[in-house]
Amino acid sequence: MTSLHSDQRADRVDNSAVEARDREWLARIREADEPAFEAVFHAYSAGLYRFVYGCVGSAAIAEELVQDLFFKLWTERAGGLGEQPLRAYLYTVARSRSLDYLRHERVVAKVSGEVANAGVVLAMGRLVVPADERLRAEEANAALERVIKELPERARQAFTLYWRHELRYAEVAAVMGISVKTVENHLATALKILRRRLASFYQS
Amino acid sequence: MTDDIDWQLLHRYLAHECNAVEVREVERSLAADPERRAMLRSLQDLTERARATGGDAPPWNSQAQWQRLKQLMVPGGGERAPVESERSPQPRFMVGRTPGVLPRPVRIAAAVALLVGSGAVWWTLQRQRAAAPPVEVAVREYNSPRGQRADFRLPDGTRVLLGVASRLRVRADHGDIRRDVELEGAAYFEVTHDATKPFAVHMANAVARDLGTRFTARAYPGEMAAQVVVAEGRVALRANNGSHRSAGGADEEALLEVGQLGRVDSTGAVSVRRGIDLGHYLAWTEGRLVFKDTPLRDALPELSRWFDLDFRLGDTALGKRRLTASFYNQPNNEALDMLAVSLGLRHERRGRIVTFTP
Numbered sequence: 015m016t017s018l019h020s021d022q023r024a025d026r027v028d029n030s031a032v033e034a035r036d037r038e039w040l041a042r043i044r045e046a047d048e049p050a051f052e053a054v055f056h057a058y059s060a061g062l063y064r065f066v067y068g069c070v071g072s073a074a075i076a077e078e079l080v081q082d083l084f085f086k087l088w089t090e091r092a093g094g095l096g097e098q099p100l101r102a103y104l105y106t107v108a109r110s111r112s113l114d115y116l117r118h119e120r121v122v123a124k125v126s127g128e129v130a131n132a133g134v135v136l137a138m139g140r141l142v143v144p145a146d147e148r149l150r151a152e153e154a155n156a157a158l159e160r161v162i163k164e165l166p167e168r169a170r171q172a173f174t175l176y177w178r179h180e181l182r183y184a185e186v187a188a189v190m191g192i193s194v195k196t197v198e199n200h201l202a203t204a205l206k207i208l209r210r211r212l213a214s215f216y217q218s
Numbered sequence: 219m220t221d222d223i224d225w226q227l228l229h230r231y232l233a234h235e236c237n238a239v240e241v242r243e244v245e246r247s248l249a250a251d252p253e254r255r256a257m258l259r260s261l262q263d264l265t266e267r268a269r270a271t272g273g274d275a276p277p278w279n280s281q282a283q284w285q286r287l288k289q290l291m292v293p294g295g296g297e298r299a300p301v302e303s304e305r306s307p308q309p310r311f312m313v314g315r316t317p318g319v320l321p322r323p324v325r326i327a328a329a330v331a332l333l334v335g336s337g338a339v340w341w342t343l344q345r346q347r348a349a350a351p352p353v354e355v356a357v358r359e360y361n362s363p364r365g366q367r368a369d370f371r372l373p374d375g376t377r378v379l380l381g382v383a384s385r386l387r388v389r390a391d392h393g394d395i396r397r398d399v400e401l402e403g404a405a406y407f408e409v410t411h412d413a414t415k416p417f418a419v420h421m422a423n424a425v426a427r428d429l430g431t432r433f434t435a436r437a438y439p440g441e442m443a444a445q446v447v448v449a450e451g452r453v454a455l456r457a458n459n460g461s462h463r464s465a466g467g468a469d470e471e472a473l474l475e476v477g478q479l480g481r482v483d484s485t486g487a488v489s490v491r492r493g494i495d496l497g498h499y500l501a502w503t504e505g506r507l508v509f510k511d512t513p514l515r516d517a518l519p520e521l522s523r524w525f526d527l528d529f530r531l532g533d534t535a536l537g538k539r540r541l542t543a544s545f546y547n548q549p550n551n552e553a554l555d556m557l558a559v560s561l562g563l564r565h566e567r568r569g570r571i572v573t574f575t576p
Contacts, residue, residue: 060272067273212260
């Protein structure tokens with residue numbers, strides 16, 4: 015069996031190029047260089063928005079929090095960063111603002127929504143998978159989305175930060191304020207639950 | 219099969235974070251077990267799917283969002299359309315205004331700062347408790363700058379409309395046992411009723427206690443008296459520092475009802491005026507600035523805060539002139555013309571300074 019390991023590393027290896035680019039942008043933002051700030055905005059705002067949306071569940075609030083985040087980044091000329099790399103900093107702030115927002119929200123409503131969803135996913139899990147490939151892919155995506163939303167919150171954050179936002183283990187740890195070991199725990203939990211809940215899509 | 223799986227190792231393998239030894243270990247166990255190989259393929263599919271799909275957030279139009287943000291980056295602020303809040307108690311933080319246009323009822327702003335562990339001392343105005351050492355409590359501070367108001371809800375669901383150039387401090391544990399807030403400036407409250415947790419607004423020299431109501435409280439620094447106007451329900455108003463005591467030794471507390479205005483002056487004396495024009499006193503909550511026969515001297519600070527300009531008089535005698543005017547949504551230039559006309563004066567503007575002359 016051929017090793018699947020090394021040939022897909024390319025997308026992660028690019029990281030050093032990304033980090034160099036980010037450092038350059040950061041230096042320019044500190045000099046109030048607006049085009050550099052705009053470049054950062056276009057590079058990261060969409061991802062941050064999706065991440066915040068995943069945490070707070072509201073597009074309007076996610077939009078607001080992201081706008082505030084960038085506004086502050088600009089007005090402070092990235093003063094809040096210190097030595098931190100840009101991407102980790104952005105996600106850390108996004109996460110902490112999401113948590114601040116949630117702390118003053120009626121979380122009960124969100125939880126009961128999740129409980130309601132659980133029933134739907136189980137039902138989907140037992141569906142007979144149709145032969146049509148495209149339909150199958152759509153259903154698989156929808157099911158994946160549901161199960162991701164229902165993961166325990168920290169596992170969900172770690173998993174989406176890693177796979178959707180391209181953060182590395184150390185960055186996820188920094189953003190979530192936990193150790194790399196704990197990140198590994200969360201990722202393992204996520205993987206285990208995803209596999210179990212989506213097993214029906216993979217039965218041959 | 220699933221019992222002895224090292225999921226952490228498996229995730230590292232999927233993430234290409236394994237060292238050479240681990241890679242060999244994983245591939246050895248895969249080679250030996252077709253079920254494991256199938257599972258690995260499904261996990262690869264799963265993580266690829268997760269990577270490829272961004273979640274189900276509504277699309278993010280980066281260009282449009284950039285334009286929104288850009289306008290705020292201009293000195294003096296730009297405009298950001300208010301976010302349609304959903305039907306649940308959520309804070310609305312909206313920033314920015316178009317230069318030269320009056321704040322509209324829905325175009326309002328707040329900057330929220332969380333003061334935690336920075337030595338923020340709560341109860342700075344509570345002189346009665348001077349005996350006890352000040353307690354450090356985490357405090358959330360809502361600020362509205364000059365020219366802008368703010369609209370938000372407190373953790374207990376109470377709706378607050380913060381006036382121009384005002385500040386409201388709320389304890390982080392608001393609603394746990396008590397609901398005390400500290401106000402400098404003006405605010406309108408729609409208080410969620412809870413008799414077990416009294417809601418009180420502390421101002422520099424007055425305390426207004428809610429008894430299930432909607433009311434405004436106002437105590438700008440530099441004003442002679444704190445003012446409370448009741449729109450619905452009742453409010454108990456008393457002086458803050460206990461220096462004014464009636465013969466009986468108890469703090470004098472006035473019970474205000476709808477259509478009544480309570481004042482606490484600098485000596486701590488409490489007075490009540492009945493039969494006031496509620497619309498006049500609540501106009502600002504609807505984005506209207508209203509003056510009725512107000513001496514110009516008194517109107518100037520209010521105009522300055524509302525428009526975020528610096529109004530001055532070329533001749534102090536002009537301070538006696540009376541102003542009757544109502545502003546709502548006009549661009550600054552128009553408003554200034556209106557002002558000058560209604561006063562029978564000329565005005566000259568240099569930057570943010572507007573001077574009235576005969």
